[in-house]
Amino acid sequence: MLELRGITKSYGGRRVLDDVSFDVRPGRLTGFVGGNGAGKTTTMRIVLGVLAGDGGTVTLDGDQVTAADRRRFGYMPEERGLYPKMKVLEQIVYLARLHGYSKADATERARTLLEQLGLGERLGDNVETLSLGNQQRAQIAAALVHEPQVLILDEPFSGLDPLAVDVVAGVLQERAARGAAVLFSSHQLDVVERLCDELVIISAGQIRAAGTRDALRAEHSTRRYELVSASDAGWLREESGVDVLEFDGGYAVFETDGDETTQRVLRRAVAQGDVASFAPQHPTLAQIFKEVIQ
Amino acid sequence: MTLPTTLPTRSGGAPSAPSTAQSIALVAEREIGSKLRSKAFVISTVILFLGALALVVWGGFSAGNSSGTPVAVTSDAVQFLPDGSGLDVTDVADRSEAESLVTAGDVDAAIVADSSSPLGFAIIADSEAPTQLMLTLAQVPPVELLNPDDTNPALRYLVAIGFGIVFLLAASLFGGTIAQSVVEEKQTRVVELLISAIPTRALLAGKVIGNTVLAMGQILILAAIAIVGLTVTGQGEILQGLGAPIAWFAVFFLFGFILLASLFAAAAAMVSRQEDIGSTTMPLTMLIMAPYFLVIFFNDNPTVLAIMSYIPFSAPVGMPMRLYLGEAQWWEPILSLAILIATCVAAILVGAKIYQNSLLRMGARVKLREALSSR
Numbered sequence: 035m036l037e038l039r040g041i042t043k044s045y046g047g048r049r050v051l052d053d054v055s056f057d058v059r060p061g062r063l064t065g066f067v068g069g070n071g072a073g074k075t076t077t078m079r080i081v082l083g084v085l086a087g088d089g090g091t092v093t094l095d096g097d098q099v100t101a102a103d104r105r106r107f108g109y110m111p112e113e114r115g116l117y118p119k120m121k122v123l124e125q126i127v128y129l130a131r132l133h134g135y136s137k138a139d140a141t142e143r144a145r146t147l148l149e150q151l152g153l154g155e156r157l158g159d160n161v162e163t164l165s166l167g168n169q170q171r172a173q174i175a176a177a178l179v180h181e182p183q184v185l186i187l188d189e190p191f192s193g194l195d196p197l198a199v200d201v202v203a204g205v206l207q208e209r210a211a212r213g214a215a216v217l218f219s220s221h222q223l224d225v226v227e228r229l230c231d232e233l234v235i236i237s238a239g240q241i242r243a244a245g246t247r248d249a250l251r252a253e254h255s256t257r258r259y260e261l262v263s264a265s266d267a268g269w270l271r272e273e274s275g276v277d278v279l280e281f282d283g284g285y286a287v288f289e290t291d292g293d294e295t296t297q298r299v300l301r302r303a304v305a306q307g308d309v310a311s312f313a314p315q316h317p318t319l320a321q322i323f324k325e326v327i328q
Numbered sequence: 329m330t331l332p333t334t335l336p337t338r339s340g341g342a343p344s345a346p347s348t349a350q351s352i353a354l355v356a357e358r359e360i361g362s363k364l365r366s367k368a369f370v371i372s373t374v375i376l377f378l379g380a381l382a383l384v385v386w387g388g389f390s391a392g393n394s395s396g397t398p399v400a401v402t403s404d405a406v407q408f409l410p411d412g413s414g415l416d417v418t419d420v421a422d423r424s425e426a427e428s429l430v431t432a433g434d435v436d437a438a439i440v441a442d443s444s445s446p447l448g449f450a451i452i453a454d455s456e457a458p459t460q461l462m463l464t465l466a467q468v469p470p471v472e473l474l475n476p477d478d479t480n481p482a483l484r485y486l487v488a489i490g491f492g493i494v495f496l497l498a499a500s501l502f503g504g505t506i507a508q509s510v511v512e513e514k515q516t517r518v519v520e521l522l523i524s525a526i527p528t529r530a531l532l533a534g535k536v537i538g539n540t541v542l543a544m545g546q547i548l549i550l551a552a553i554a555i556v557g558l559t560v561t562g563q564g565e566i567l568q569g570l571g572a573p574i575a576w577f578a579v580f581f582l583f584g585f586i587l588l589a590s591l592f593a594a595a596a597a598m599v600s601r602q603e604d605i606g607s608t609t610m611p612l613t614m615l616i617m618a619p620y621f622l623v624i625f626f627n628d629n630p631t632v633l634a635i636m637s638y639i640p641f642s643a644p645v646g647m648p649m650r651l652y653l654g655e656a657q658w659w660e661p662i663l664s665l666a667i668l669i670a671t672c673v674a675a676i677l678v679g680a681k682i683y684q685n686s687l688l689r690m691g692a693r694v695k696l697r698e699a700l701s702s703r
Contacts (some may be wrong), residue, residue, distance in 0.1 A: 084520045084688045104524050105345055115516030120362060131354055132525040134343035176521055 035059050036184055036215050041090035043076055049239055050076055056234045056244040058217045063210050065230035066219040067323060073239040074219040075112050078186050082109050105133065108182030110190055114173050118162035122153060125161060126175050133180035147175045152201055166193055174202055185209060187218035191225050203229050227319040237327040254322045258315040261286045265307030273299055287315065351526040355534020359509065363542055373546060380550055384557030397458045400426045400438040408439055408449040410464045430454055431474055437461055445470050487652055488627035491577055491645045492620040494550060499588050499616045502543040506535055506589050507596035507605050514600055519687055528684045536589045543585050547578060573648040576661050580644035580668065587640060587672040588612065590679035597686040598694040607693060619645040630655055638664050640671040
C-alpha cells in the first residue's frame with residue numbers, strides 16, 4: 035500500500051499542499067479529484083520523486099519510497115510528450131529496455147500493449163504525426179509497459195473520446211485486478227464515479243474527503259427519494275415529515291424525516307395509483323464534490 | 329469489461345534493473361540512432377564530406393594545371409635548364425640576386441652554376457625544393473635550402489584553418505545536438521519517465537558518449553577523406569609531417585569534445601524550452617569559436633600558440649598546430665593532454681551536478697548557483 039502522510043509544499047510562501055494524507059491500495063482504482071490548482075499534480079509529482087516536498091512522508095508497504103521502488107512505478111505526466119521524432123513502437127520498447135527487459139521481451143510487451151490500446155496500426159509512425167488522443171494512448175503505454183506495481187496517472191482520460199475512455203479504463207482495471215495500486219486524477223467526474231473503488235477529494239491543497247466510493251456516498255447520502263407515479267403526486271405536499279424538492283405531475287423528488295415516514299409514503303403512493311418507480315436517490319460524485327469543497 | 333487481448337503474464341515478474349553500463353549503452357544507442365535518422369543531420373554531413381572531397385580534388389586539379397613553377401636562372405646556368413619543362417623562368421645576373429628573389433618568395437627556386445656539384449649546377453630554395461622542378465630534372469643536383477626549418481606559410485595557414493574549422497564545426501554541431509536533446513527530453517517531460525528507470529548520471533553519460541561517437545566518426549571520416557584524397561590526387565607530399573599532428577588532433581578532440589559535451593548538457597539542463605538554449609550555452613559557443621579565430625590570426629606567433637596548446641579548450645587545435653610546426657617538445661603534447669583530461673574529469677563532475685540539480689526544474693531558467701548547490 036502506498037501511504038502519503040502529512041505532505042506539505044509551498045511555493046514562495048504560498049502553501050499549495052497542506053498536510054496531505056491518503057492511501058492508495060493495491061488492486062484498487064483510486065480517483066484523485068479536485069479543481070484546477072487544487073494540488074493534484076504537485077502531489078503526484080512528489081510521490082514520483084520528481085519534486086521534493088517540504089515535509090511529510092511517502093511510504094510503500096511501510097517503508098520510505100526509494101529510487102529502487104520508483105523503478106516499479108508507472109507515471110503519466112500532465113504535460114504529454116514522448117520523443118516527437120521517434121516511432122511509437124521504438125519509443126515504448128526503449129522505455130521497457132531501460133527498465134531491464136531484453137530487446138525481444140520489450141518488443142513483445144510494447145507491441146501487445148499498443149495493440150490493446152488500439153494503436154496497432156500506428157506502430158511505425160512518428161509520435162508527432164499522431165492525433166492528440168493517440169499520443170495520449172502512447173503515453174499510457176509508456177506508463178504501463180514495465181508492469182508497474184504503482185501507477186500514477188495525471189489526467190489519463192482528458193481529451194479521449196468515449197470509446198477510447200472505455201479502452202483505457204479497461205486497461206487500468208485490468209492492471210488493478212492484477213494487483214497494481216492505481217491513482218489517477220481526472221476532471222471527468224462521471225468517469226471517476228464509474229471506475230473508482232476509492233476516492234480522494236482535494237481542494238486548495240487540503241484533502242477534503244478520502245475513502246471508498248460507497249462509504250463516501252453513504253456518508254453524503256440523504257433520505258432523498260424519487261417517485262414516478264401514474265397519478266398526480268400532489269398529495270405528497272400534505273404528508274407530514276416530507277419535504278418536496280421537485281414536483282411535476284406524477285414525478286417528485288422529496289426528502290423524509292425517517293424510515294417510518296418513507297414507508298408510509300410508499301404505501302400511500304401505491305394506494306393512489308400505479309407506481310412506476312420509487313427509489314432512494316444517491317448523491318452523484320459531482321454533488322458530493324461540490325458539497326465537500328465548499 | 330473484457331479485453332480483446334491480454335498482456336503477457338507476469339512470468340518472471342519484474343526484470344532486474346539494467347546495469348549502469350547497459351543503461352548508458354541504451355541511451356547512447358538511442359542518441360546515435362535518432363541522429364542518423366534525422367534528414368537534416370544526414371544531409372549536412374554528406375555536404376560536409378562532399379565539401380572536403382571537393383577541396384582535396386580541386387587542390388589536386390589546380391596543382392596539376394599550374395602554369396609552371398617560377399624559377400630564377402643565372403646566365404651561366406641556362407644550359408642546365410631542362411627542355412619543355414613548363415618552368416616560368418626569370419633570368420638573373422648572379423647568385424646573390426637569385427637568392428634574394430628566392431627569399432622574397434618571387435620564385436620558388438633558383439638554378440645556379442656550382443663548380444662543387446658533380447652536375448655543375450645546384451638548386452637554391454627557401455624551405456623545400458619545389459617538387460615539379462625536381463621531377464623535370466633528369467638527375468637531382470645538390471639542393472641548398474636558405475631557411476630549411478621554415479614551413480611554407482601558405483601551407484601553415486591551410487593547416488591552421490583545417491584544424492580550426494574541423495574543431496569548430498564538429499564541436500558546435502554536436503555540442504548543439506546534445507543541448508537540444510537534453511532540452512527536448514525536459515520540454516516533453518520524457519525525462520521524468522527516464523530518470524524513474526535509470527540514474528541521472530547514466531542518462532548524462534549515455535548522451536555524452538553517443539554524441540562523442542558521432543563526432544569522432546565524423547572527424548575520422550574527414551581525416552580519411554583528406555589522407556586518401558591527397559594521396560590519390562598526387563599531393564602526398566602535403567601529408568609529410570601532418571600524420572602525427574592529425575593523430576594527436578584526433579586524441580585531443582576526443583577529450584576536448586567530452587569536456588564540451590558535458591558542459592553543453594549541463595547548460596541545456598538549466599532551461600526548459602528550446603528557445604532558451606542560447607541563453608545558457610552562449611559562453612560555451614564562444615569557447616568553441618575562440619580557438620578557430622586565434623589559430624587563424626596567430627598561427628605564426630609561437631607564444632600565442634604555446635599558450636593555446638595548454639588551455640584545455642584550445643589545446644585540440646593549438647597542440648597539433650605546434651606539432652606540425654615542429655615547435656613542441658616531445659613531452660609537451662603529453663603534458664597538455666594530461667591537463668585536458670584532468671579538466672575533462674572536473675567538467676564531467678561539475679556538469680553532472682548541474683544536470684542532476686536542474687533536470688527536473690521546469691519553468692524559469694535555473695540559476696547557476698542553485699544548480700551547483702548541494703541540494
